Amino acid sequence: FRYTRNLVDNGNGKFNLMILCWGEGHGSSIHDHTDSHCFMKILQGNLKETLFEWPEKKGNGEMTKKSERVLRENQCAYINDSIGLHRVENISHTEPAVSLHLYSPPFNTCNTFDQRTGHKHKVTMTFYSQFGERTVC
Amino acid sequence: LPAGLSQWFPALEVLDVSGTGLTEMGTELLSLPCLHTLLAKNNRLGGPGSLPKGLEQAPLARSLRVLNLSGNRFSEVPPALLQLRGLRSLSLGGNRLHGIPPDIQELHSLEFLYLGGNFITAIPPELAKLPSLRYLVLCDNKIQSIPPQLAQLHSLRSLSLHNNLLTYLPREILNLVHLDELSLRGNPLVVRFVRDLTYNPPSLQELAGRTIKTRNVPYAPSDLPESLVRYLSLASNCPNPKCGGVYFDSCVRQIKFVDFCGKYRLPLMHYLCSPECSSPFSSASQSSTSQSESDSEDEASIAAHRMQKVLLG
Numbered sequence: 001f002r003y004t005r006n007l008v009d010n011g012n013g014k015f016n017l018m019i020l021c022w023g024e025g026h027g028s029s030i031h032d033h034t035d036s037h038c039f040m041k042i043l044q045g046n047l048k049e050t051l052f053e054w055p056e057k058k059g060n061g062e063m064t065k066k067s068e069r070v071l072r073e074n075q076c077a078y079i080n081d082s083i084g085l086h087r088v089e090n091i092s093h094t095e096p097a098v099s100l101h102l103y104s105p106p107f108n109t110c111n112t113f114d115q116r117t118g119h120k121h122k123v124t125m126t127f128y129s130q131f132g133e134r135t136v137c
Numbered sequence: 138l139p140a141g142l143s144q145w146f147p148a149l150e151v152l153d154v155s156g157t158g159l160t161e162m163g164t165e166l167l168s169l170p171c172l173h174t175l176l177a178k179n180n181r182l183g184g185p186g187s188l189p190k191g192l193e194q195a196p197l198a199r200s201l202r203v204l205n206l207s208g209n210r211f212s213e214v215p216p217a218l219l220q221l222r223g224l225r226s227l228s229l230g231g232n233r234l235h236g237i238p239p240d241i242q243e244l245h246s247l248e249f250l251y252l253g254g255n256f257i258t259a260i261p262p263e264l265a266k267l268p269s270l271r272y273l274v275l276c277d278n279k280i281q282s283i284p285p286q287l288a289q290l291h292s293l294r295s296l297s298l299h300n301n302l303l304t305y306l307p308r309e310i311l312n313l314v315h316l317d318e319l320s321l322r323g324n325p326l327v328v329r330f331v332r333d334l335t336y337n338p339p340s341l342q343e344l345a346g347r348t349i350k351t352r353n354v355p356y357a358p359s360d361l362p363e364s365l366v367r368y369l370s371l372a373s374n375c376p377n378p379k380c381g382g383v384y385f386d387s388c389v390r391q392i393k394f395v396d397f398c399g400k401y402r403l404p405l406m407h408y409l410c411s412p413e414c415s416s417p418f419s420s421a422s423q424s425s426t427s428q429s430e431s432d433s434e435d436e437a438s439i440a441a442h443r444m445q446k447v448l449l450g
Binding site: 001002024025027029091092093094115116 | 179207208228230231251253272274277295297299317318320322326
């Protein structure tokens with residue numbers, strides 16, 4: 001009942017190429033990209049990307065929003081840790097959205113951040129499916 | 138809808154008329170005996186005639202499983218809709234709803250309910266009477282509080298509450314045993330410690346009522362005026378397991394923070410019979426008494442066990 005990550009290609013260990021499927025109202029947490037490059041292209045629908053500053057070392061306040069934009073079909077975006085953190089969400093209540101993501105080098109853990117406090121929390125990311133087969137966890 | 142619809146396609150099961158500018162759907166729907174999915178999103182429905190009259194008797198009332206009316210102009214849930222007794226999935230996302238009718242409980246087969254992106258200010262406790270509800274979306278509304286009865290939604294797997302006006306949650310939310318996902322971001326959830334909210338000292342009637350209940354003073358309906366007999370039957374038990382007391386109208390509301398998975402602090406509202414009472418356990422846990430300071434830690438570890446994908450930040 002949340003967005004799904006579907007692995008399409010793992011480029012001989014050099015990258016992960018995946019398709020994300022977002023239902024109406026689905027969004028991600030604020031997250032980093034574990035020192036990797038992250039490219040995103042919208043294949044269907046629209047996704048809102050909100051950029052955040054990294055919280056202060058002793059983060060204990062609301063995180064600072066840098067900017068936000070709505071990405072339309074076929075638009076591309078890029079982010080890495082030196083640019084900042086972001087939240088991606090499908091703000092439509094009527095249309096699902098689909099996006100293509102390329103991460104290089106591949107990573108399966110990242111940090112998620114609490115917008116109210118800046119506290120971070122390491123998470124392991126999972127795939128809903130890989131190469132067309134449902135991943136059972 | 139075209140007049141000959143049910144004659145041309147009597148076996149129709151899925152009808153998608155989304156994005157066609159429809160302002161009403163008439164009796165053509167009533168004679169489609171096999172229709173189980175109706176998608177009518179992004180239209181101009183919302184006025185009278187949006188749904189046909191006589192729905193109650195039509196086969197549609199029993200056959201329809203999925204109804205999507207998102208992106209229309211409904212300012213209230215049309216009463217006719219509540220006749221669709223077989224409905225499993227309903228979406229009214231992105232409309233102009235200001236509330237949810239208590240009669241929503243009539244849709245007793247409902248598993249999926251999407252009401253995101255409206256102007257809803259409150260949730261009726263009757264929503265909790267939907268026994269099969271698994272997925273409830275209330276994001277992007279104007280909801281200020283969650284009724285504690287919502288904890289009775291035993292089948293609930295996913296609850297979306299982000300972007301509302303919630304400052305706290307009822308502690309009963311920890312009773313949602315099967316809840317896997319909870320989104321709470323974009324709510325003005327109380328972050329700092331909040332002093333005990335105003336406590337109005339109990340009236341003499343309340344004090345007398347409490348004494349009768351806690352000391353088990355026997356009484357019979359012939360001993361008291363009917364109004365007082367009714368009053369005594371409304372006693373609520375103080376949830377503090379060490380207290381055993383009761384309260385009627387006068388209770389202390391206290392926000393207690395539950396540390397969630399050690400990362401987030403959820404402000405939960407506790408009701409206690411007096412300021413001297415300490416905050417209670419989650420009533421779903423069967424464990425024995427423990428000190429009040431570690432109450433919130435125990436509540437949290439039980440809750441963390443159950444809620445795996447809390448999306449707070």
